[in-house]
Amino acid sequence: MRASRRGLLALLSACALAAGAHAGVIEYLYVEPNVDGSAGGHAAVRFSDWVYDFQNADLDTLRLRRTPYQYFRYVYSVLENRTIHVARIDVSDDTQEALRGRFNDRYLIQSKHFAVQQALRNDRELLRLLIEPQSPSAEAALRDRPDGLGFRGAGFFYGGDGTARFEQSAAMRRLRERVEAQYGEAFIPRRLHELEQAVAALTPTTNGTGPPSVSKDERPTSGYHFSDRYVDLCLKILALRALSDALPLRDDARLAPADGGFALIAPKQRKLRDFAVDLESGLAELVSSKRPDWGFTLLLGMARLQAIHESLRSGRLVLLDGFPAESLVIPASDAQRDDPFLIELFEWARRDFSESLSHFFETKEPHERDFARLEDAGNRYLEIQRGLSEGRAIRLHADQLIPSQAAVGLALPLPELDPAALRRAESAAAARERIHAKRMRDVFGYHLVTHNCVSEIFATIDAELGRVESERQLGGYVRSEGSLNFVPRLSYRAVVKAYEPAEVGEVSSYRRSQLEAMYARENDLKVYLRESNTLSSTIYRRNGRDSFFLFFTKDALPARPLFGALNVVAGAGEMALGVLRAPLDRGRTLWSGFKGVMFSLPELAFVNLRKGTLEYGPSDPPRTEFRAASGNREARLQ
Amino acid sequence: MIARTIAVLIGGVALCFSAGCGVFKSSTTQASVESSSHSSAAAFRSSSSPFRWSSNSSSPSDESSSAYQRDVTDYTAKFAASEGDPQPFQRDLSAIAEGHGVTDWEQDEVTYLAIGRGLAKAGLSEQRFQDFAAQLSNDSQLALVKSGYETYGTP
Numbered sequence: 014m015r016a017s018r019r020g021l022l023a024l025l026s027a028c029a030l031a032a033g034a035h036a037g038v039i040e041y042l043y044v045e046p047n048v049d050g051s052a053g054g055h056a057a058v059r060f061s062d063w064v065y066d067f068q069n070a071d072l073d074t075l076r077l078r079r080t081p082y083q084y085f086r087y088v089y090s091v092l093e094n095r096t097i098h099v100a101r102i103d104v105s106d107d108t109q110e111a112l113r114g115r116f117n118d119r120y121l122i123q124s125k126h127f128a129v130q131q132a133l134r135n136d137r138e139l140l141r142l143l144i145e146p147q148s149p150s151a152e153a154a155l156r157d158r159p160d161g162l163g164f165r166g167a168g169f170f171y172g173g174d175g176t177a178r179f180e181q182s183a184a185m186r187r188l189r190e191r192v193e194a195q196y197g198e199a200f201i202p203r204r205l206h207e208l209e210q211a212v213a214a215l216t217p218t219t220n221g222t223g224p225p226s227v228s229k230d231e232r233p234t235s236g237y238h239f240s241d242r243y244v245d246l247c248l249k250i251l252a253l254r255a256l257s258d259a260l261p262l263r264d265d266a267r268l269a270p271a272d273g274g275f276a277l278i279a280p281k282q283r284k285l286r287d288f289a290v291d292l293e294s295g296l297a298e299l300v301s302s303k304r305p306d307w308g309f310t311l312l313l314g315m316a317r318l319q320a321i322h323e324s325l326r327s328g329r330l331v332l333l334d335g336f337p338a339e340s341l342v343i344p345a346s347d348a349q350r351d352d353p354f355l356i357e358l359f360e361w362a363r364r365d366f367s368e369s370l371s372h373f374f375e376t377k378e379p380h381e382r383d384f385a386r387l388e389d390a391g392n393r394y395l396e397i398q399r400g401l402s403e404g405r406a407i408r409l410h411a412d413q414l415i416p417s418q419a420a421v422g423l424a425l426p427l428p429e430l431d432p433a434a435l436r437r438a439e440s441a442a443a444a445r446e447r448i449h450a451k452r453m454r455d456v457f458g459y460h461l462v463t464h465n466c467v468s469e470i471f472a473t474i475d476a477e478l479g480r481v482e483s484e485r486q487l488g489g490y491v492r493s494e495g496s497l498n499f500v501p502r503l504s505y506r507a508v509v510k511a512y513e514p515a516e517v518g519e520v521s522s523y524r525r526s527q528l529e530a531m532y533a534r535e536n537d538l539k540v541y542l543r544e545s546n547t548l549s550s551t552i553y554r555r556n557g558r559d560s561f562f563l564f565f566t567k568d569a570l571p572a573r574p575l576f577g578a579l580n581v582v583a584g585a586g587e588m589a590l591g592v593l594r595a596p597l598d599r600g601r602t603l604w605s606g607f608k609g610v611m612f613s614l615p616e617l618a619f620v621n622l623r624k625g626t627l628e629y630g631p632s633d634p635p636r637t638e639f640r641a642a643s644g645n646r647e648a649r650l651q
Numbered sequence: 652m653i654a655r656t657i658a659v660l661i662g663g664v665a666l667c668f669s670a671g672c673g674v675f676k677s678s679t680t681q682a683s684v685e686s687s688s689h690s691s692a693a694a695f696r697s698s699s700s701p702f703r704w705s706s707n708s709s710s711p712s713d714e715s716s717s718a719y720q721r722d723v724t725d726y727t728a729k730f731a732a733s734e735g736d737p738q739p740f741q742r743d744l745s746a747i748a749e750g751h752g753v754t755d756w757e758q759d760e761v762t763y764l765a766i767g768r769g770l771a772k773a774g775l776s777e778q779r780f781q782d783f784a785a786q787l788s789n790d791s792q793l794a795l796v797k798s799g800y801e802t803y804g805t806p
Binding site for chain 2: 234
């Protein structure tokens with residue numbers, strides 16, 4: 014019995030090992046074309062929950078983007094109404110990790126190169142402001158650049174005119190006493206004096222040092238920029254001043270909702286109190302940190318500490334306002350008309366907030382990232398809730414929300430530099446910025462054929478594996494240079510042919526998914542007649558993003574030229590109307606009609622590009638999902 | 652003839668509308684659309700990913716911790732492979748950490764474990780590892796870095 018159990022265990026282990034040899038999966042995703050900037054289709058690579066793809070970005074470059082798969086699927090297959098073709102390639106864990114690592118490295122490194130470009134611009138702008146004595150004040154002008162030299166976090170304590178509230182915060186007094194007990198009573202004034210001296214002694218680079226080189230696989234060796242040093246020193250000064258004066262958190266920097274979901278029962282209050290104790294302890298250590306940029310972290314931590322103490326006093330969760338000034342804004346009109354998409358967004362936000370609350374309060378020792386998740390989810394939930402209930406504009410922001418209000422009119426020290434040195438430095442900074450931008454374009458520049466969303470994927474795979482290892486580990490090699498594989502559709506065929514995927518399939522477009530459900534429960538002819546055109550379709554609603562067209566031609570291959578001709582006529586009609594409207598809408602309708610005609614022309618030759626986009630796709634989530642293909646793999650693309 | 656017509660039509664459309672690969676809206680480029688308003692769906696499309704999308708397998712804590720750890724490991728490996736001043740590295744680390752909701756990364760043990768793993772991934776010599784780690788950490792943090800270094804490669 015024991016022997017047979019051992020045998021079974023050995024067998025299971027062998028199976029596990031065998032499975033482990035091919036436990037990894039990589040998916041190549043080809044997204045069918047649609048109108049505007051996606052007429053050629055799109056391509057991406059998926060590793061587990063994350064998708065990497067290349068998108069057009071600043072400086073005419075292609076930028077590697079990393080997004081959650083479910084978001085990618087929702088945007089492309091539902092809102093963009095485009096079918097995603099999927100080739101699943103079985104690989105070893107090592108191969109999957111190596112390729113994921115290469116894509117992730119390039120993602121992080123490219124982000125750093127863009128940050129360097131921004132820092133070079135900040136250097137030049139800071140020097141320009143220091144040169145111009147007529148400039149109102151360097152710091153006020155700098156603050157107006159949300160993506161540049163803003164003094165993030167100062168707005169928690171300082172208002173629009175640089176002044177702070179008069180009274181003191183008890184939480185801040187306690188933190189100050191703790192710092193004084195730990196480092197001595199003279200610590201804060203001494204550090205402030207040292208920091209102010211450091212600002213005065215700051216010198217920009219004038220020795221002709223060129224900008225850092227740009228490479229896809231090497232992080233920039235750019236050092237620590239003049240503007241970065243200045244901002245870091247100023248933020249430390251502002252944070253220590255706020256601590257020294259025990260400044261209270263400004264009312265407009267925080268959210269104190271009356272919503273029942275924010276009520277704190279006793280166990281939650283205990284958890285929050287414990288978190289505040291840990292936070293205070295961490296902040297006391299932060300003031301002596303060796304990291305150069307602790308100023309913002311201290312400002313944010315002190316603001317959070319006060320928000321938490323207010324939460325404990327009031328019995329309701331108080332959060333910092335996390336939306337940055339540059340957030341996207343959904344207009345109040347959408348909120349006032351109960352836009353169904355917004356209502357669904359609100360449901361997601363509510364669910365996310367509820368999960369974040371449970372997660373934070375059920376975690377034994379929550380970290381800052383757990384609190385940040387709660388803060389992020391609470392902000393998004395409140396923003397949509399208030400927008401819908403009060404009919405006001407709603408802010409939306411990509412990425413993690415990190416509260417970071419800036420302030421103006423702050424009395425900050427300036428570097429003591431003579432005008433001639435400043436002018437030389439500014440000239441050198443402008444040259445560095447210009448050269449670096451050119452290098453960025455040289456390395457990351459977009460080109461329709463040689464550097465597009467497809468070619469960069471294969472270039473990245475090639476950089477990691479090379480031809481021989483690609484053939485060994487992926488089962489084949491896809492050549493991007495000197496072939497037509499730069500076309501997304503053809504690249505998918507090349508992948509299916511070369512890598513011999515374990516499975517191919519698709520995530521059907523929203524319209525197609527809905528049509529299939531309709532065909533299954535209604536009369537085919539009735540569904541076809543109703544849904545084939547934009548006038549009677551119940552799936553599609555005309556929106557401001559699409560130019561006017563009459564017929565969907567994706568599922569009408571035999572009739573495509575005829576429908577295309579009618580779409581050309583419809584587009585021409587919109588153009589004619591556009592000519593009349595041009596003085597009123599600055600040619601918007603005319604341009605829309607022109608695009609309508611242009612995207613209908615390929616239909617005359619049996620080629621479909623336009624699918625129609627959606628503002629919202631009513632249905633049960635997930636609306637679209639992966640289905641394995643049956644039969645000939647390549648036939649699925651016909 | 653037909654093939655040429657198709658190619659010309661598609662090529663014409665592509666060139667007319669610059670058939671790119673979508674438009675990336677990073678946090679920096681978002682600044683350029685400040686004060687412009689978008690329909691809800693358009694804003695959603697442009698915002699990269701404004702909501703948390705649950706993963707298939709992990710708890711939220713594991714998910715955020717492992718994503719953070721992976722980024723710090725990957726970046727440390729790249730940084731450590733070349734000579735570098737620790738201050739820019741610390742600033743880079745701050746930028747990466749903020750993306751995961753961490754600003755006080757010195758208080759997060761995952762940071763130091765990930766740095767250790769990154770140093771191992773870079774294949775640093777023992778001496779270079781000691782030098783690099785000492786620049787970044789105090790005694791207790793150094794223990795975590797060593798732990799990450801020694802356990803790199805184990806599941």
